[in-house]
Amino acid sequence: GAVVSQHPSWVICKSGTSVKIECRSLDFQATTMFWYRQFPKQSLMLMATSNEGSKATYEQGVEKDKFLINHASLTLSTLTVTSAHPEDSSFYICSASRAGVRTGELFFGEGSRLTVL
Amino acid sequence: AQTVTQSQPEMSVQEAETVTLSCTYDTSESDYYLFWYKQPPSRQMILVIRQEAYKQQNATENRFSVNFQKAAKSFSLKISDSQLGDAAMYFCAYRRVYSGGGADGLTFGKGTHLIIQP
Numbered sequence: 001g002a003v004v005s006q007h008p009s010w011v012i013c014k015s016g017t018s019v020k021i022e023c024r025s026l027d028f029q030a031t032t033m034f035w036y037r038q039f040p041k042q043s044l045m046l047m048a049t050s051n052e053g054s055k056a057t058y059e060q061g062v063e064k065d066k067f068l069i070n071h072a073s074l075t076l077s078t079l080t081v082t083s084a085h086p087e088d089s090s091f092y093i094c095s096a097s098r099a100g101v102r103t104g105e106l107f108f109g110e111g112s113r114l115t116v117l
Numbered sequence: 118a119q120t121v122t123q124s125q126p127e128m129s130v131q132e133a134e135t136v137t138l139s140c141t142y143d144t145s146e147s148d149y150y151l152f153w154y155k156q157p158p159s160r161q162m163i164l165v166i167r168q169e170a171y172k173q174q175n176a177t178e179n180r181f182s183v184n185f186q187k188a189a190k191s192f193s194l195k196i197s198d199s200q201l202g203d204a205a206m207y208f209c210a211y212r213r214v215y216s217g218g219g220a221d222g223l224t225f226g227k228g229t230h231l232i233i234q235p
Contacts, residue, residue, distance in 0.1 A: 034222035038160075043208060046222040091160060097220065104150035104169065104212055106223060108162035 002028045004096050006109030013084055014117055021079045021112045023094030029074040030096035034106065035067075038091040047092075050077045074099065084116045119144045121211050123226035130199045131234045137184075138194045138229050140209030147171075150212040151185065151192045152223065157205040165207070168192065196231075204233045 003026040013019050023033055031052050036044040048069050049057045056069035066088075068080040077096075081088050091113050095106040120143045130136035142151070153165040168176045168185050176183050180197045196203055209226040 032219070036222075043225045043227045044162075044223070046224070049222055093160075093162065095162070095223070104152075104214065104220060105164060105167060106212070111160050 002096075002098055002107040004030075004094065004107045004109040006094055006112050008112060009110055010113045010115075012115045012117060015085050016083055018080055018082045019084055019114060021081075021092055021094075021114075023077045023079070023096070023109050025075045025096045025098075025107070028096075028107075029099040030077075031074060031099040033071060033077040033094055033096045035069060035077075035079050036093045036095065038093060038111075040091075044093060047079075081114065084114070086116045089114055089116045119146075119211050119213065119224050121209050121224050121226035123209050123229050125229045126227070127230040127232065129232040129234060130196075132199055132201060134199055135195060135197045136199055136231065138196075138207055138209075138231070140192045140194070140226055142190050142192065142209070142211050144190070144211065144213070146213050148214045148216070150214065150220075151183075152210040152212065153181070153183070153192075153194045154208045154210060154225075155203075155205045156208060156228075162208075166194065199233050201233050201235060204231055206230050 005024045007022045033050040035047045038044045047062045050069045050071040052071045058064045071077040093111040094109045122141045149170045151168045155163045166178045182195050184193045206228045208228045210223040213221045
């Protein structure tokens, strides 16, 4: 099956610091990856679409300067939360679609829990 | 913009019984996918079932089946012979497909918390 790995799965940081979360497709190439945010007991909200080799597309209301997304290769996308504040504490999940295959299915990482003190 | 509505915040069912989770969506597009995802306490998203909008036949995966009513924009999930391991949050999701082969990210409903009574 298609495996997506996220790292770290859990991170605590101090307010004002930056945190990087990695999303890797382990056994397939992913031209497009998506980043979601999930608050406790809520649904997943799409933050941005990451395309390999081009700038990410952000959803309305998502600060592109705070949530930096880089998709430098067909197997890796990174989300950097810059100058993190307690309100950025959340569960961040990435997903990837397999290049060249039209099934519509997205494969999800395990998620990363960010706590900002 | 597309919206997905799950009107049941929580459902409870006895083990071995059948339960149906509701989902409606709003779109003006003709080509899209619909999904049901399961999210257990581990928070790993697990695909339960997928339906392509152009297919009239309802998708089935073992104990899981859907009732896809395209004109009514309804996409309910039926779980037969419920098991304790089915307990989780269930999210209905929509994904628009473009003619060039690309597709949007998923739009999720708010979720239904499914409780299985032993």
